[in-house]
Amino acid sequence: MNHQIQSIAELDRIIHEPGRLMIITLLYSVDQADFLYLQYETGMNKGTLSSHISRLEQAEYIHVEKTFRGKVPQTLLRLTRMGRKSFERYRKNLREAL
Amino acid sequence: MNHQIQSIAELDRIIHEPGRLMIITLLYSVDQADFLYLQYETGMNKGTLSSHISRLEQAEYIHVEKTFRGKVPQTLLRLTRMGRKSFERYRKNLREAL
DNA sequence: CCAACTAGTTTGCGCTACCAACCGACTTTT
DNA sequence: AAAAGTCGGTTGGTAGCGCAAACTAGTTGG
Numbered sequence: 625m626n627h628q629i630q631s632i633a634e635l636d637r638i639i640h641e642p643g644r645l646m647i648i649t650l651l652y653s654v655d656q657a658d659f660l661y662l663q664y665e666t667g668m669n670k671g672t673l674s675s676h677i678s679r680l681e682q683a684e685y686i687h688v689e690k691t692f693r694g695k696v697p698q699t700l701l702r703l704t705r706m707g708r709k710s711f712e713r714y715r716k717n718l719r720e721a722l
Numbered sequence: 723m724n725h726q727i728q729s730i731a732e733l734d735r736i737i738h739e740p741g742r743l744m745i746i747t748l749l750y751s752v753d754q755a756d757f758l759y760l761q762y763e764t765g766m767n768k769g770t771l772s773s774h775i776s777r778l779e780q781a782e783y784i785h786v787e788k789t790f791r792g793k794v795p796q797t798l799l800r801l802t803r804m805g806r807k808s809f810e811r812y813r814k815n816l817r818e819a820l
Numbered sequence: 821c822c823a824a825c826t827a828g829t830t831t832g833c834g835c836t837a838c839c840a841a842c843c844g845a846c847t848t849t850t
Numbered sequence: 851a852a853a854a855g856t857c858g859g860t861t862g863g864t865a866g867c868g869c870a871a872a873c874t875a876g877t878t879g880g
Contacts (some may be wrong), residue, residue, distance in 0.1 A: 632740050824879080849854075
């Protein structure tokens with residue numbers, strides 16, 4: 625198995641999914657974002673976004689904090705150190721694949 | 723929606739799937755390969771490989787030619803012009819996303 | 821001639837993704 | 851206080867993936 629192919633085979637599937645890749649890419653640059661912002665930026669519907677967030681949280685790639693903006697509930701998200709590391713490794717693999 | 727995210731949202735899902743990405747990456751460089759070579763290089767089992775090949779053929783990204791190596795059947799694969807173009811577009815999107 | 825092997829396809833199963841619709845708790849409007 | 855809206859989660863249905871096992875068709879070996 626050549627090196628390029630090896631890199632593809634090792635891609636982190638949790639991150640590789642485009643919906644989640646968008647979320648992580650956004651969080652990587654802003655370091656904190658809320659649900660509605662992500663929904664707007666990614667164009668995903670709530671259901672899909674909600675389930676990707678759960679998946680990322682369960683993988684411990686993001687941290688979810690439920691709070692309030694005045695009286696309105698707000699879900700804040702940020703990458704964990706592990707999420708950040710995994711994303712960097714993912715990008716490295718991808719660059720090697722291309 | 724920012725440009726980076728836009729690029730991710732536009733990724734060609736047929737190519738994005740790691741199994742198929744490996745196949746296309748290999749075909750892009752060698753221009754012609756047979757089933758067993760791909761199976762060996764990618765480490766996929768026959769069933770999975772076979773179904774990815776069908777999917778790529780149906781999308782007209784590869785051309786499949788069934789022939790013989792002596793008396794033994796051999797399936798030869800190569801990228802179509804469309805497959806090549808799509809792969810180049812995919813890589814462009816990916817580079818813009820990173 | 822019959823068993824075993826090769827190349828590849830199909831099938832069945834469990835898991836994941838996506839969307840739309842509905843739901844629950846709360847808030848604002850009228 | 852009834853109606854409508856907001857945030858976000860849950861559910862039901864459809865489609866796709868990955869694997870192993872069964873299958874097809876032809877070939878080789880005993």
